[in-house]
Amino acid sequence: MPQRVSAGDIPKWKLSEQIVCKRIILAMESKRLDCLRSKLFKPSWVEKKFDTEKKGHFRPDCVVRFALDSRYQNALVLNHFNEISCPIIELKNQSSFNKILELCRQSANPHIVFISESGWPNPYYEEEHGFFLQWLQSLNNLLKFKISVVIVNAMHGPNGCAVTNPLDAVYLGLVKVFAKENPNVHVNNCVVNSITHGVLSRLDELEKFTNQLSPVFLTQESYAFIELEPIEVTSHVNPVGFKNKGCYLIIGGHNGLDILLAKYLCQNYQAEIILINSSSMEEQDERCGGAQIRREYGDLTAENTLKNIIEKYPNINGIIHADFAIDHSPIIATSQKKLIDVLTPQVKSTINLMKALVNKSLDFILFFSAIQSFVTNLGQANYTAACLAREAIANLIKNTLGIKVRIINWGNLGDRGIESRFYRDLMEYKGIREIPSEEILSVIEQSLQKELDQVVVLKATDNALCRMGVIKKEEIANNFEKSRLLPEFDFTQDHILYAKGMMDSLANYARNKFYQVQTTSTAPQKYGKLCEALAHIEYSPSPARADLIDSYPEIVGYLKLMDACIDNLPSILCDEISPLSIMFPDGSFELVEPTYRNNPVSDYYNQRVAEAVETYVNKYAKDGRVVRILEIGAGTGSTSEKVLPKLFGKSVHYIYTDISFAFLNKAKEEFSNYDFIEYRIFNAENPEEIQPVDIVLATNVIHATQNVQQSINNIFMLLKNNGLLILNEMTERYDYATLTFGLTDGWWLGEENFRIPYSPLLSLEAWEMVLHQAGFSEFYNHGGYGQHIIEAHKGFSND
Numbered sequence: 001m002p003q004r005v006s007a008g009d010i011p012k013w014k015l016s017e018q019i020v021c022k023r024i025i026l027a028m029e030s031k032r033l034d035c036l037r038s039k040l041f042k043p044s045w046v047e048k049k050f051d052t053e054k055k056g057h058f059r060p061d062c063v064v065r066f067a068l069d070s071r072y073q074n075a076l077v078l079n080h081f082n083e084i085s086c087p088i089i090e091l092k093n094q095s096s097f098n099k100i101l102e103l104c105r106q107s108a109n110p111h112i113v114f115i116s117e118s119g120w121p122n123p124y125y126e127e128e129h130g131f132f133l134q135w136l137q138s139l140n141n142l143l144k145f146k147i148s149v150v151i152v153n154a155m156h157g158p159n160g161c162a163v164t165n166p167l168d169a170v171y172l173g174l175v176k177v178f179a180k181e182n183p184n185v186h187v188n189n190c191v192v193n194s195i196t197h198g199v200l201s202r203l204d205e206l207e208k209f210t211n212q213l214s215p216v217f218l219t220q221e222s223y224a225f226i227e228l229e230p231i232e233v234t235s236h237v238n239p240v241g242f243k244n245k246g247c248y249l250i251i252g253g254h255n256g257l258d259i260l261l262a263k264y265l266c267q268n269y270q271a272e273i274i275l276i277n278s279s280s281m282e283e284q285d286e287r288c289g290g291a292q293i294r295r296e297y298g299d300l301t302a303e304n305t306l307k308n309i310i311e312k313y314p315n316i317n318g319i320i321h322a323d324f325a326i327d328h329s330p331i332i333a334t335s336q337k338k339l340i341d342v343l344t345p346q347v348k349s350t351i352n353l354m355k356a357l358v359n360k361s362l363d364f365i366l367f368f369s370a371i372q373s374f375v376t377n378l379g380q381a382n383y384t385a386a387c388l389a390r391e392a393i394a395n396l397i398k399n400t401l402g403i404k405v406r407i408i409n410w411g412n413l414g415d416r417g418i419e420s421r422f423y424r425d426l427m428e429y430k431g432i433r434e435i436p437s438e439e440i441l442s443v444i445e446q447s448l449q450k451e452l453d454q455v456v457v458l459k460a461t462d463n464a465l466c467r468m469g470v471i472k473k474e475e476i477a478n479n480f481e482k483s484r485l486l487p488e489f490d491f492t493q494d495h496i497l498y499a500k501g502m503m504d505s506l507a508n509y510a511r512n513k514f515y516q517v518q519t520t521s522t523a524p525q526k527y528g529k530l531c532e533a534l535a536h537i538e539y540s541p542s543p544a545r546a547d548l549i550d551s552y553p554e555i556v557g558y559l560k561l562m563d564a565c566i567d568n569l570p571s572i573l574c575d576e577i578s579p580l581s582i583m584f585p586d587g588s589f590e591l592v593e594p595t596y597r598n599n600p601v602s603d604y605y606n607q608r609v610a611e612a613v614e615t616y617v618n619k620y621a622k623d624g625r626v627v628r629i630l631e632i633g634a635g636t637g638s639t640s641e642k643v644l645p646k647l648f649g650k651s652v653h654y655i656y657t658d659i660s661f662a663f664l665n666k667a668k669e670e671f672s673n674y675d676f677i678e679y680r681i682f683n684a685e686n687p688e689e690i691q692p693v694d695i696v697l698a699t700n701v702i703h704a705t706q707n708v709q710q711s712i713n714n715i716f717m718l719l720k721n722n723g724l725l726i727l728n729e730m731t732e733r734y735d736y737a738t739l740t741f742g743l744t745d746g747w748w749l750g751e752e753n754f755r756i757p758y759s760p761l762l763s764l765e766a767w768e769m770v771l772h773q774a775g776f777s778e779f780y781n782h783g784g785y786g787q788h789i790i791e792a793h794k795g796f797s798n799d
Helices: 019-030 075-083 094-104 125-141 166-181 259-268 305-312 336-356 381-401 421-429 437-449 462-467 493-514 525-534 543-549 551-567 570-573 579-583 600-620 640-647 661-670 708-718 763-772
Strands: 039-049 063-064 088-090 113-114 148-150 186-192 216-218 222-231 247-251 272-276 287-289 291-297 318-321 364-370 406-412 454-458 627-630 652-658 677-681 694-700 720-729 776-785 785-795
Touching: 019 113, 063 148, 088 094, 094 125, 113 543, 125 166, 125 336, 148 166, 166 186, 166 381, 186 627, 247 259, 247 291, 259 272, 259 291, 259 437, 272 305, 272 454, 291 437, 305 336, 336 381, 364 381, 364 437, 381 406, 406 437, 437 454, 437 694, 493 543, 493 551, 493 600, 525 570, 543 551, 551 570, 551 579, 600 640, 600 694, 600 720, 627 640, 640 776, 661 677, 694 708, 708 720, 720 763, 763 776, 763 785
Parallel strands: 063 088, 063 113, 113 148, 148 186, 186 216, 247 272, 247 318, 272 291, 318 364, 364 406, 406 454, 627 652, 627 694, 652 677, 694 720
Antiparallel strands: 039 222, 039 454, 216 222, 287 291, 720 785, 776 785
16 A cells, blocks of 8 residues: 655654563463374265255356377267267367356356366376466456366275376365365365266255365265364374384485484384485485484486385385475466476376386385375465375375385474475464474374374364364364454355456556556666566456446546556656655545545455454443554545444544554544544554553554564554454555555565565465464454455453
């Protein structure tokens, strides 16, 4: 939002770091009370029968598949779809993407069916995985649709259903995360034994049978999904899962699990260890616990590397595949190259291991995987796809080679599994604790001793397990979300979809208009971050301006500001004119104000903020208590105009603040009828002394501070016991914001590495991590499509 004019020197007020640390520790300890040790779960299929009398109406808008050739075995599919006269489109290039979009735009809620039975082996898998990713990205041009992904035998199913097409599990992983990142899309993620019209006719009956832990295994008579069944944890496990003086090959990475396990086996079993890494390091062979650790190096994606090493050591008793790498990237920002770079080491090394073990005898192969196979996380599509594909190949090894296969899906392994400190902290905030070394080793022993084909390991609070879908709300004793004020966000409401359509159209217009402007390549240094962001704006086609206004009348205010900024962009970048003089001509708020109010996006979110404030005030403004409300960066009053009417006649004191007297003076005139308002200058980064408050409101302002964490820490200290912070913030980078408010110096003040690239904004997860670091005890959110309200509750007093 616009950079505020400085109010001059403001008194400094430094927080007591000891007090802040005390709050954080108290919050952390309160969350740890229901998480004393790791919890083990066994994936278990739950089967449900369809109502045999009901016949599903099945007529999708189109069916999508890859080109048929000699490896494809689904000619029967064509016959079934020909029966219903459904367009069948081969997925192969941008033209096919456009054709699918064109067909879908003819329906208000189109249904797309993607089918795959790629066979094994599939020499085209990298190319096809890349095309599938690009196709998913193209579907972001649709507002609302349904996609059914139907894959033949890509994962181990119920009743002993075998894996025959393991590489198709990549599609299941990508779509699993796609559904999480696009809540307006209904996704059927299905595995089938064979594709028949009877099976496909059941797709429309899956609307109410969605399950977030696994794809649905679909037949004509039933559907099945995975639940995680708790396993009794043994507190002390004797080391008997491996052979004494056995020989074990560990395929390691750089995550520390390989070394941890190698030393454990040497010390407890006097085992000989062959430790394989993909790249050479300085470590040499070593003795440990009276046994030998031998090191081998090589490209594990090369076909003969593992084969040669296994032949070099003929007495291997078991293999542990402990190599995996985490990637964080939303689907929309993932390139085809990045997808392949993540998948290739995971998939090819497992394929090469399978080839190397033909006619070999082993006690077991133990694969380390991740919780992402079951629990969907935003921004981890590549990682999820890689985990599911490797597990599918592992089950193929069990089926074809007759070797015992064990799989462990790890939760938070700390720095052994996650390189980024940010994501380790984020996992901690979510209540997913780091699994300590002794528990890692205990789980490995139990997996082998109890003959567990697959086990999931989580050290997490009950609330965290509930949010992940591992346990149900009714299974936990405490009151889940007892303090929540905001309602659940309904992505399917017409006014929500209308607002999304308007903002998407605005973004396309901004990109299109930007590419019509000739900008300089030698802008002053102060515009360095802006120019870097401009370089990452991609071209988009856009309807004419008049057509946009016809479709979305409320967009006209945005367009006026956009046109003024982009038309003057060359002069701004040449430092010939100030961006503030363009955005605030003659000091007027006329151009910027329509982006704050009287449009479907800001009005909707400000109204939800007002309702949350009203609920809180009704609860606490009793027995003579005055609820003190502080609004930070109130600016043009877009939030205030929704909140203030709900406070008439209530016991409140409202503190309207900004860092500019210009905004305060304007607000005094607009809100002169409210006698409970105090107006004052306030800076969240350097707040002056102020009495504690009950509620803090901040709409699109805290991201504009130089140090977001410090600002949130300061707000935490201002709040009373049971205090409430309501943040209303953009949570995705929007090019229209870069091309307007991004022209100001204040937009680029932030330096933290957890901000969204090429913007000062924070993702929803980053906001919640910052709140957690400050000591807030509960957080809930409401919103989507790049805008969220976050309510953060403080559970401790200021004493």
